[in-house]
Amino acid sequence: MAGPHKRDTRQDPERTVRSHARPRREHVERNSPHNTPGKQRSTNESSERQYRETPERRERREGREKRTSRQTPDQSPQHRRRSPERRRRQDPTTYTSSEKSSNPLSLDSLAKLDAYNEKQSRRPQENERLLAAKEKDRGHERRQKGRVVSGRVVKDKSRHRRHTEHNREKRRVISGPLAEEGYVRKRGGYIAEDNGKKRFGRKFWLFVISVVLLLVILIPVGVYVSRKHGGGKDSSGGGSSDDGADPANENLKGVDENDIPSTAKNTYLDPFTWYDTTDFNVTYTDETVGGLSVMGLNTAWDDGTQANENVPPLNKEWIYGTMPIRGVNIGGWLSIEPFITPSLFKSYKSNQGIIDEYTLTKELGPQKAAKMLEKHYAKFIQEDDFKQIQAAGFDHVRISYAYWAVTTYPGDPYVPKTSWRYLLRAIEYCRKYGLRVNLDLHALPGSQNGWNHSGRQGAIGWLNGTDGDSNAQRSLDIHTQLSTFFAQPRYKNVIAIYGLANEPKMIALPTSVVLDWETKAAAIVRKSGMQQYLVVGDGFLGLSKWKGQLSGVQNVILDVHQYTIFNKNQINFSHQKKIQYACQGWTDQMKQSNNAITGFGPTICGEWSQADTDCAVFLNNVNTGSRWEGTLPTSDPTTSVTTPHCPPNSGTCSCEKANADPSAYSDEYKQWLMMYAEAQMASFETGWGWFYWTWVTESAPQWSWKAGMAAGTLPKKTWQRDFNCTADIPDFADLPETY
Secondary structure (H helix, E strand, C coil), rough: CCCCCCCCCCCCCEEEEEHHCCCCCCCCCCCCCCCCCHHHHHHHHHHHHHHCHHHHHHHHHHHHHHHHHHCCCCCCCCCCCCHHHHHHHHHHCCCCCCCCCCCCCCHHHHHHHHHHHHHHHHHHHHHHHHHHHHHHHHHHHHHHHHCCCCCEEECCHHHHHCCCCHHHHHHHCHHHHHHHHCCCECCCCCCCCCCCCCCCCCCHHHHHHHHHHHHHHHHHHHHHHHHHHHCCCCCCCCCCCCCCCCCCCHCCCCCCHHCCCCCCCCCCCCHCCCCCCCCECCCCCCCCCCCECCCCCCCCCCCCCCCCCCCCCCCCCCCCCCEEEEEEEEEEECCCCCCCCHHHCCCHHHCCCCHHHHHHHHCCCHHHHHHHHHHHHHHHCCCHHHHHHHHHHCCEEEEEHHHHHCCCCCCCCCCCHHHHHHHHHHHHHHCCCCCEEEEECCCCCCCCCCCCHHHHCCCCCCCCCHHHHHHHHHHHHHHHHHHHHHHHHHHHEEEHHHHHHHHCCCCCCCHHHHHHHHHHHHHHHHHHCCCCEEEEECCCCCCCCCCCCCCCCEEEEEEEECCCCCCCCCCCCCHHHHHHHHHHHHHHHHHHHHCCCCCCCCCEEECCCCCCCCCCCCCCCCCCCCCCCEEECCCCCCCEEEECCCCCCCCCCCCCCCCCCHCCCCCCHHHHEEEEHHHHHHHHHCCCCCEEEEEEECCCCCHHHHHHHHHHHCCCCCCCCCCCCCCCCCCCCCCCCCC
């Protein structure tokens, strides 16, 4: 076969040696008369030339010499049995395999024999020394082959100094040469091929076991600490959008995906794309009412449930104005508010400008935003929350939602329509527990106040600016759809109050323009067939400014939101004065407004809390400071606060203790928080009632009824109170004004 693998024996010394390694057998007796000295010398020279020792023969000889070294000292070479081949190598004189010499030796032969024997007697010791050195070198080479550092075999400098620089470089190549030396490629580098030897010692396995045990201990501890500090249910009793396992969605098992039309697949009408199908009807339907889908609704309902023993069931009349509303908001859920769910915003740097739902969804993009927000909808508020709300003594729930539950417009990054399904399910949960619903449209096209909870922080684009009129009409169109849908008989009893617009900023908008829009919106709702009470916000004008307004609209309630902490002239009230203001100032305002002769008429407080600072994270917008510490500069000098506004002469203002876990509160502070909350409830019940803001937060306990109730700073039942503004108010002298 032609090619580089064919070897020419004529040019190969090794091949030549092998062809002459075994001399032909000559039956010539040593010292035979026929062997003349000249002829013998010639024969010896010929044999010596023929017997050029090859590496293979040398290795075999060394092995035999090793065995020779094990013989006892009295065993001379003459007494050892030797093969004819061996005798020919050891003696230049040839022997036959069967004949022995019986002739006497000459003096010259005897001298040579003595010299030969002396040499042979020294050979075992030399062989032992050579074999020991060779074995040491072989052991070192085996150890060297087992060393792998970052995929490279470490060179043994001491062993390879005699090699050329070229040979050293060849050892570094991770390729064929290493494979020939017994190295195989594994994940992460090259290692020596298994030769039956132990590659890992006891210390290695002790190290591995120690690492595993350490991980077993640290991982559960890390999960626990993470959850305690905001990763799951936090210490304030709040919730997180990422709590618990994913929904099982068992009700999809009986549904065939082929029943979903191709035009509906991968849309909001496809239940196989829903993150959560719990308590939803997953039978496909394209039915709509008012252009809004009924997909997910179950056909049956029951309005016979009673929230508690103090109120009538849903199918019985509630006498408003006589029976106070005791309700709670579900905020920050279907309309994101950063201070309620700061976890949605904390991962972004301040220079990224992620400050509201608009910038958040724009940053995430349609797919990521849809995935993230639906998971938030599914987990932040669940059926158990409504069960707990009922158990706490509430009878009404104000559910905030945004216009993108209905539709979106060009340029909107919001997730469209997904929250609509969760809104409908929430209403059904309220029905199940006998809770009446106040529907609160919290965000309108263009933003009605420019605050982050309206969807987009910044300029007001509703009834104002270039797109003001367009957004005004869009808002009316949304109410047309909503009121048509909720005019269905199934919502007659469970929806008690219908809001037109949350907190329109009437101190920045023309009052007449806002009132005109509200009049049109009310007419649309009535035309659709809804007879529930309508709600309009006071617009921060003050309750006294509403006397005689919207007199042509029937069954309308004025909604006021009362806080001391957003007013730099009230946040510095002492603990005693804050309770006094609730009992006197707000009570007087509520009584005056609630009387149609002296004020607007039916009035409720739609939002309030027991917080006495504005220190909660992101409360005043993402990555901004507080009035309490004087770190809230704004472009408007009437609202900018650059000096601390905690109570005067009370020391250094700090938010550290204000944001502490409720478990760190002193008994005196807990007593004050309870009294402050009870004072506000008593005040607002001089009108039509109240809604606490809000039911649950991730990390702001003074804004969470659930957390306050768990901490003992809010009553276990809304009607069980120890203070109603008729008793004296303590001065709380032992309670530091800055905690």
